[in-house]
Amino acid sequence: MSADATHANPIRGRFNSWLLAKFEDDFHEEVGPRKAEHIGALDGTVVEIGAGNGVNFRYYPPGVKLVAYEPNPYMHERLLESARKHGLDLELRAISAERLDFDDGTVDAAVCTLVLCTVPDPEQLVREVRRVLKPGGRFFFIEHVAAESGSLLRRMQNLFHRPWHYVFEGCHTNRETDHLLHAAGFSHVEIESFTSEKMPPLVVPQIAGIAIK
Numbered sequence: 001m002s003a004d005a006t007h008a009n010p011i012r013g014r015f016n017s018w019l020l021a022k023f024e025d026d027f028h029e030e031v032g033p034r035k036a037e038h039i040g041a042l043d044g045t046v047v048e049i050g051a052g053n054g055v056n057f058r059y060y061p062p063g064v065k066l067v068a069y070e071p072n073p074y075m076h077e078r079l080l081e082s083a084r085k086h087g088l089d090l091e092l093r094a095i096s097a098e099r100l101d102f103d104d105g106t107v108d109a110a111v112c113t114l115v116l117c118t119v120p121d122p123e124q125l126v127r128e129v130r131r132v133l134k135p136g137g138r139f140f141f142i143e144h145v146a147a148e149s150g151s152l153l154r155r156m157q158n159l160f161h162r163p164w165h166y167v168f169e170g171c172h173t174n175r176e177t178d179h180l181l182h183a184a185g186f187s188h189v190e191i192e193s194f195t196s197e198k199m200p201p202l203v204v205p206q207i208a209g210i211a212i213k
Helices: 012-022 024-039 071-085 120-134 152-159 161-167 177-182
Strands: 045-050 064-068 089-093 107-113 133-144 188-195 205-212
Touching: 012 024, 012 071, 024 071, 024 107, 045 120, 071 133, 071 177, 089 107, 107 120, 120 133, 120 177, 152 161, 177 188, 177 205
Parallel strands: 045 064, 045 107, 064 089, 107 133
Antiparallel strands: 133 205, 188 205
């Protein structure tokens, strides 16, 4: 859950970095097998968007060239320490990812976890991912999404959206990210829906999957 560095709030930025670090082991317990299966199979040049504290770095295999976009400067210390700990060949780009500075069709894979909820224009970001991927390139994602329309949880997501959006620096409780991914023009999209047992109640509806260019 990241904000543009030019707008990163020093209190909320540090709080979110601390909070993600505090629950890293819980996230690993819940979604670690999915991440290990998909991230662990990547090779070549990989772009991770909104890398945060580097929570995904433990899953990358040796030899990957990782380019991580993370505009929140209050995440960088933990992120760089995680990269050192796991021996990654890392390039950190401390900018937002609505425009990825890669030529068309030059990236082997992309990773994005709990980020499409936050970026100002998720459609643009996904278009950029599709643009830079090589033919057959894989985009792995895990995101929280809007609950079923008309449900009590969806009404609660709508009701508490504004304070949540403020505290978590732009995070939306009610984005229909699964619909966005299906409509993004990938040749193949696989999405698994699940209910988180670790996330706060407003954001327990989750999706995980891959999109292939």
